[in-house]
Amino acid sequence: MDSHTTCVSLLASLFASLFATKAWANQELLSLMETAQADTPERQQLLHSAMRLLNHIYVVDRIFQAHLSGEAHGYSNTNTKETPTLSELHEAVQRCDTWYQSFIEQQSDETLAIAVPFQFTDGDTGCMTRAEMLMHIITHGGYHRGNVGQILKGLQVAPPRDLYTKFLHLSEPQRRQGQL
Numbered sequence: 001m002d003s004h005t006t007c008v009s010l011l012a013s014l015f016a017s018l019f020a021t022k023a024w025a026n027q028e029l030l031s032l033m034e035t036a037q038a039d040t041p042e043r044q045q046l047l048h049s050a051m052r053l054l055n056h057i058y059v060v061d062r063i064f065q066a067h068l069s070g071e072a073h074g075y076s077n078t079n080t081k082e083t084p085t086l087s088e089l090h091e092a093v094q095r096c097d098t099w100y101q102s103f104i105e106q107q108s109d110e111t112l113a114i115a116v117p118f119q120f121t122d123g124d125t126g127c128m129t130r131a132e133m134l135m136h137i138i139t140h141g142g143y144h145r146g147n148v149g150q151i152l153k154g155l156q157v158a159p160p161r162d163l164y165t166k167f168l169h170l171s172e173p174q175r176r177q178g179q180l
Contacts, residue, residue: 010113011131015104018138021167023097028160029145030054030090037158043155050151057144058089061096064133067118068103077121100137105174 034052038044056079066073084092112131119125128136142162149159169175 001058008034010111012104012107014113015107015131015138016101017135018164019097019104019107019134020171021098021164022099023094023136024139024171025145025160025162026097027095029148030086030093031164032152032157032160033086036152036155046155048083048105050148051086051089053144053151054077054093054149055079055083055089057141058093058096060140061093061100061137063121064101064137065096066101067102067116068130068133070116075121099143100134104134108165 033050034046036043036047036050038149039045050135059075060078062070063073063078070160112134113129114131115127115129117125117127145162149162172180174180
């Protein structure tokens with residue numbers, strides 16, 4: 001086995017773990033959002049900004065889901081004009097997270113390395129491997145969940161600790177004893 005094959009095999013395993021973490025982090029954050037109080041116009045505006053960011057994450061996830069599936073996504077922007085309700089968004093994000101986890105389970109070393117040409121919402125063209133697209137989804141979502149966390153701090157709501165280490169130790173408690 002050459003080093004490239006080993007890296008891709010490790011990469012597939014890492015993607016499975018990262019997307020499980022992403023689903024957990026999304027669930028934690030969206031559930032916390034349900035408890036946030038919008039009792040003043042300022043708080044309403046901040047929560048709306050948080051919702052717009054969460055919806056943006058979802059739309060970008062869906063755009064790249066379409067790229068990975070070889071389908072048209074139907075979006076002309078990286079957010080929607082209307083903001084969905086928190087309940088609608090929560091349900092949609094869960095479905096999308098489940099899709100990504102299922103997609104990754106079906107990937108092989110060869111399919112992760114496939115280059116996929118696509119078109120950005122601004123009409124420009126691009127090309128990324130499936131692995132690069134998956135990494136983009138992970139980093140993009142983490143970045144914007146952090147933005148939402150900062151908004152929540154401004155509302156005096158402690159955001160969830162969106163940490164890979166926390167997820168690993170919660171989902172695999174034997175790691176606390178130094179075991180994989």
